[in-house]
Amino acid sequence: MLRVRCVRGGSRGAEAVHYIGSMLAKGFTGWVQRTFQSTQAAAAPKKVCFADDKVTDPVTKDHPVCSYNEWDPLEEVIVGRAENAYVPPFSVEVKANTYEKYWPFYLKYGGQSFPKEHVQKAVNEIEEMCNILKMEGVNVRRPELIDWSVKYTTPDFESSGLYAAMPRDILLVVGNEIIEAPMAWRARFFEYRAYRPLIKEYFRRGAKWTTAPKPTMSSELYDQDYPIRTVEDRHKLAAQGKFVTTEFEPCFDAADFMRAGRDIFAQRSQVTNYLGIEWMRRHLAPDYRIHIISFKDPNPMHIDATFNIIGPGLVLSNPDRPCHQIDLFKKAGWTVVTPPTPLIPDDHPLWMSSKWLSMNVLMLDEKRVMVDANESSIQKMFEKLGISTVKVNIRHANSLGGGFHCWTCDVRRRGTLQSYFD
Template sequence: MTYAPVNSFDEWTPLKEVIVGRADNYTAHYVDASFQLFYFDNVQPDVDATAGQPLLPIPQQLVDELTEDVAGLTDALSSGGITVHRPSALGKDVDIQSPSWDARATPALNVRDNTIIFGKTIVETAPHVRARIFENDQLKPLFYRYFEAGSRWLTMPRPALARGSLDTAYFDRQGIDVSHVTDADTALSIDGLGLELIFDGAQCMRLGRDVLVNAANRNHAMALRWLRETLPDLRFHLLDGIADSHIDSIVVPLRPGLMLLREPKYLDYLPKPMRSWDVIYPPPMDESAFPDYSAFGFNIASRHIDMNVLSIDENTVVVNSLYPQLIRVLDDRGFTVVPVRHRHRRLAGGGFHCFTLDTERAGGCEDYLS
């Protein structure tokens, strides 16, 4: 296969090439302090039950069903003429270790999290969760091919993720006490290190020349500074603590002038030009619409995960077939909806936007906000 340099500036122009993640051997969550703090809004107080048992197994049947649904996404994209690449598969029960901590590695499923494509540049980010620190190794065979084809390839400073690296300011501002998580952290500290640059790709939403960036604490603020200094041709707009981390289940631009938005209260976080855009508010979903994992674990994603859709172009969008309410709304607005089944999105922690990394779209560095 002949590769071209990456080219992806936005979330909606025609999708030509994409990486779809792998769920193979995703047999456990490693529920250490870095995992708990990252998913704190969703997993508390359930995660308290795992104290002293950091490895939370996922039943093989659910892994098989998740793998089957990811294959369905791959088939739907391929049948639409989109070139689909896959990461290398992670081996079974791969344990990893740094000088400060150990963890069980996760496969490269939510590939949106540890990489951002900014035009012709690949940017590997600085993971929040220790178990994910080597996840992009499964993507490196693809990145090298893109690099050899002429792509620019950058990497944020790799965080040590030692004890004390994570900023709890987002929770502190809300009066939420997370000390029982930080106090129980078994990782070792590094003398003099303090807070680090830590950031996920899904904290960004790309709109051509403009990029929305959620920064909820000092970890993220350092990353925003790095982005601005490293990519000065782009305009990075601070969304000041719109969420604790990811934003692709809060604000999803479908095309210029139209977006999915979780609730009206989030409008005030957005740049002023976006506040006049047309808005689709997703129909509510209640807990009964999702599988119950209480027999062995808990949901790590919120019940809003199904607004995590993937646009193929300005008029075509991939939506979970198990969210017929949103399918009807989008259909009424004139969209062509591609329904794909995704059963275990709350257990896997991601939807179709999370599972994909679009490496080529037809759009350029357009100015959609001036």
């Protein structure tokens, strides 16, 4: 059984995953620790906390931001927008995160609009998704409309934008705090602008608001010679733990973190580096523990179509991308569910994602899940688990890179902070 003990103000290394420590120890541990010490932890009073502290004060009804996990009853959610979506320029980090079959598409349309008819269908699907969420009793918020075609230049790079379709990528709610991720794609550098009016509103109403250090995204953040030519190259590089992003500066996408109360699971991916995970660990310690988990995945980008926690002690684990640390969950008494093969046809465009968006579901509570209306196999799987399905068709929205979990950020869920690992 997993048992973790943490001491506020004392040594926080105990709860870190060992190979973060070993990595940071090679030459720059002292520098990293001096530079990125958590002001929150430094200012905290000296007291002892235990993983088996079960309950905090209940969430008040008027609290603007509060969510501890992926399954408590959903009360308010941000849903992204497909409007004005632009194909990102075909830079090295975009190439490393997309499949070879779509590289000609990026070479031809990079810096231009996604096919307008397809985008309009996605807009209509997401509007219907919002209507259904409202009928299920959820308050729906939307980001601002932005012209993503505008080119911008920093001292280190130039680019045009992408979209504000995937709030899960850029926003992470931990308790009553909303964290803006720094991102790793240059095309997403200014994506936060679409969400700022909402975040400022939440802040004025009492929420905590943190923006992670923004990377310069200079050439040093990327392996400019990252050798991906074939699927075999991807498998080999992933097995060796080599990624297109370096450790030059912290970077991460929020969608590489999966919450389960006091325990948060993260993966090192093409868009999230170890320094980014370490920043999160220090920022959230000692109240939350960050665990690194990894997968047999040739193209790791975001955890939620590979590993999706859907309830207390219940996790979906992608059979094509097995988790190397799955015994951690089994030994803790968790049920590991293998979702069925997705039904999406081969000829449907998925410019930024895999077919496994079928498992990228949104839990409305422990017994209700929003799932793709076309994926009858996974609907039956949930029904066998005693979870009723709310069916919505977002097939064209899938093409832009996300399922229900990606297209949303749960701002408020009705629940309390608990530890699900004893």
